[in-house]
Amino acid sequence: MDLHVIAFWSFSALAVISAFGVVFARNIVYNILSLISVLIAVSGLFFNLGAELIGSLQILIYAVAIVVFYVLVISTVPEYKGQSVDPKYMLISIPVGFGIFMELAYVSIYGAWASATGIFSPEVLKEVGNIKAVSSMLFTKYLFPFEVASLILLVAMIGAILLGRKEQVMEENNEHSV
């Protein structure tokens, strides 16, 4: 049995089981731990496909930076008392979701995949390397979207600072002055 096959089945089983944990676990801390597990499994799938740059960025940005945001927020918001899952939506969404998954799986396995192929064949990628190929496209053809993405990050940073600011600081100053 090939190592690629073993890696695919183990990582995908881990991802699916942890995704069930993200959706259905009651405690929000278990949800976030399951999300880390999903992210690391998906990163393993990227390495298995041969996309090393994206796999390492997945670990760096998702499994470290974004998860830290969530942990900070659940440590600020106290524990949520109440039922975690709404049963009346559960009755509707499970069959509908199963139907959508069957449709997607049928289309992706039996559908026609005819399309134009690009220039980065496995021989070229073996010669150049995945990271060099991706970054050469990123900094030539997709340079303008790259700059726009940096602008989006700047706007998001300003927005997060404005939204997360405490209003109480000004009120305390007013009280002191009065």
Added chain:
Amino acid sequence: MSIPYEYYVALSGLLMVLGLVGVTVRKNIIAVLLSTELMLNAVNIAFVAFDMKLHDVAGQVFVFFILTIAAAEAAIGLGLVMAIYRLRKDVDVEKLTELKL
């Protein structure tokens, strides 16, 4: 011979549907945001699988942009959650109904 790329796309569909069920079912607003992260990851898997099948790298460039957008979305969304919590002392989506007629 390794795994066919169709299996990766089917796995992506399964993760996407799980995220969709999570967005529909959960009542805690932070868990809803976590489910959207799951859906973004499903899209990433599909992008990379199509890339490897069609011998191109444009999908991986778009995965890079999705990572950027996900970071921005997490920052803004969690900032909104903090603002809502400070205003209402609650994170239940059933009780945040100011926009309902």
